[in-house]
Amino acid sequence: GIYDAYRTGRGKIVIRGKIIKEVNSKGKVSLVITEIPYKENKTKLIESIADLIKNGKLDGVRDLRDETDKDGIRIVLELKSREERDAEIISNNLFKRTRLEVSYSMIFLALVNGIPKTMGLRTILMHFIEHRKDIVIRRTKYLLRKAEERAHVLEGLKIALANIDEVVEIIKKAKDVNDARTKLMERFLLSQIQAQAILDMRLQKITSLEVRKLEEEYLELIQKIAYYKSILNSESLVLQIIKEELNELGDKFDIPRKTQIIDKVKELNELDLIQEEDMIITITNRGFIKRVPESIYKTQRRGGKGLSALSTVEEDFVRKLFLASTHDMLLMFTNKGRVYALNTLDIPERSRTARGSSVANILTLDRDEYLCDYIPIKGFNEEEFLVFATRRGTIKKTRLSEYANINKRGLIAINIRENDHLVSVINTRGGQSIMLYTRKAMAVRINVDSFREQGRATQGVKGITLGKDDYVISAEGVTDHDTLLFMSEKGFSKRTRVNDFKIQNRGGKGLIAMKLTPKTGLLAGALVVSEGDDIFGITQKGQIVRVKLDEIKIQGRSTMGVKFISLQEDDLLKDISRCMEK
Incomplete structure (x- = not known):
């Protein structure tokens, strides 16, 4: 600018x-x-x-x-x-x-020696200073010449006044003006200019008052001549005069600035033009995605049946549900370990029961590829890490900054082994611990600093040893003061404190997180929650229920919890998400 x-x-x-x-x-x-x-x-x-x-x-x-x-x-x-x-x-x-x-x-276009040139402010000022120096010098030379000419005349008048009687006698006896001028020049060694000035002098100049004035004028001219010569012999004095004249101009036109100059005007983007609003984002098994205002779903009491989140077609169901702000930038991760950068606003907003738009219209995915997790971020901080967890229990830690340059075709976030896929991604600064949750409600708590940092396109290390037919469904970062929420696929729920799960070495089998029975079904999801949160649950048939966390009791690890949502006989809870207290 x-x-x-x-x-x-x-x-x-x-x-x-x-x-x-x-x-x-x-x-x-x-x-x-x-x-x-x-x-x-x-x-x-x-x-x-x-x-x-x-x-x-x-x-x-x-x-x-x-x-x-x-x-x-x-x-x-x-x-x-x-x-x-x-x-x-x-x-x-x-x-x-x-x-x-x-x-x-x-x-900034100006003529320099008759040639138009575009110049920066520094160059313009240099040329301006040179121009002002030239003006001051030429003006001073002119004033010096005029002062010297006048002093020369006054010197002749002084000689005439000192010899006034003789001067008058020469003029009286002269034949004409030329004769008088010549005789004055010869007698008093005067120049023609001085002699002419004597002839032009009026008689009133010979009074004592006029003589004194003439003497004062001469002395003043002598001082000016000395000053003008000092200017012409000193560049610093020329610059000082330029400064003084500029200060005089500044004082003369001292008008307060009306326009405020600020360092930088923030460039407005689309996010600056819209109200920040929480959105529920749903992704179906067949790859349809949409966002719906969170406010549409009213809080229900525990055991409520919920509202329809979409009209699902045959063989389709909601695979993922999460909450994001309209001002969030989302890192969207796929089951194959690729990552895409997407703004929440890039996701189409649809009605509560609408199916949504195909993910293929937004992201370039393979036929058997789908979105499995997301991370909202404000920037790619060097001190932050992403921890990845796969279905078969592999974990990997990589710096967030390694994912800063994501193009439209995405970027490899983690190399996935055969017959495995990515299920969860955690954003952490280190010093935390993470929890891995399995479908059969086993959970292992691992310190993030206990396994090494790896590059972007790497496979990771073993995080948990899985039982027969078991697999990891999600992972989350936790602290000692957190509380965990567990939900079963048949609508049972409970809260358990993180401290009930001791920190273990990676690769262990973990501890029982929830007692499962045919009545509860398998584990649908687990979350870190806080007092005042609302919880969203979404079913295979697209029903969404929203309840207050306070209605779910805190219980020990090996308990089955209480009924959270009343499901239809052939429906199951697929995913859960939290809405934080504002």
Whole structure:
């Protein structure tokens, strides 16, 4: 922007209007535009804002008024909400979608010795200083010449006044002016200019007062001549004069700056223009994905039957359910160990019962490849790690920063062994422990620092020894103070403290996490939860139930829990997710 223009002579700057926030005595919030960019038309700006409101792009605005008067511009947008974030989003939309923010291109073009050149500010200032030096020197030479010419005349007048009687006698006896001039030059060794000045002098100049004035003028000229010569002999004195003259200009035109120059204007993206909202994302076995506002699903009491999350077709069911914000960037992992980067907004929003869109329309997946887990991130921090867990109990730890350059075709996140696939990915900074959960409700707790860091395209190490026909269904990062929630496929649930699971060496068989019976069915999922959370459960037939965590009791490891959701006879719980307390 302005730095490029000052450095190279070319650049583009962003000019923004000014928006202030006002709250009246009744608590109503308004955004007031008090300044608009240079050359922008206020009426057209108001019309464009009105169009945004009409088209639903600024649905948080209750009223739009023009209160501009002699005191200045005042365009008032009265808001529906009092939330700080809502006001910020509306401001962002005004900057992004109207001429309240505009760009201006800059080019510093000037003539240098008659040749047009594009220059940066430093070069321009150097040429300007050279120009001012030339001006000061030429001006000083002119003043010196004039002072010396006048001093020369005054020296002749002084000689004449000192010999006034003789001068008068010479003039009286002269035949004409030329004769008088010649005789004066010969007698007093005067120049023609001095002699002519004597002839042109009026008689009043011979009074004592005029003689004194003439003497004072001469002495003053002698001082000026010395000063002018010192300027011409000293570059530092020339520069000092330039500084003083610039300071005088600054004092003369000392008008406060109206435009504020800030270091950098944040470039607005799509996330800055929308309200942050929690979304439930569902992925079906046949590869259909969608997002639905979390608020659609009301909290039910334990044992509720839930709402339909989608209309499933024959042989399709919900494979994965998770909660994400509309402002999240998601790392989406597939069963084959590949990773894709996706914004929540890139996932199509659909109705509660809609099937969704095919993942193939969003990501490039193989025919037998599907999404198995996700990680919401804000950036690729060097200190963070991803821990991977596969169905057959393999774990791997890799730095998050190794996944920073993900293209549209994805990136290998982990090399998967034959007859295995990825089930879970954990984001951790180290110092934590992780839990691996199996379908038969076995769980092993492993310290993250107990196994080494590996590169991106590696297979990992053994995390758990599995029993017959058992497999890992998920994994999670935990701390000593966490509480775990376990859900069985037939709707039973319980909470258990993490400290009930001692830390073991990787590769062990683990401990019983939940007592399973034909009544409970196998383990459907396990989560770290906190007081105040809401829990979502989704069934094979697409029903979603939302209950408060407080309704689920804390029990020991080897217990079966209580009924969480009433399922149809041929339906099973497939996945669970949490909604954190706001």
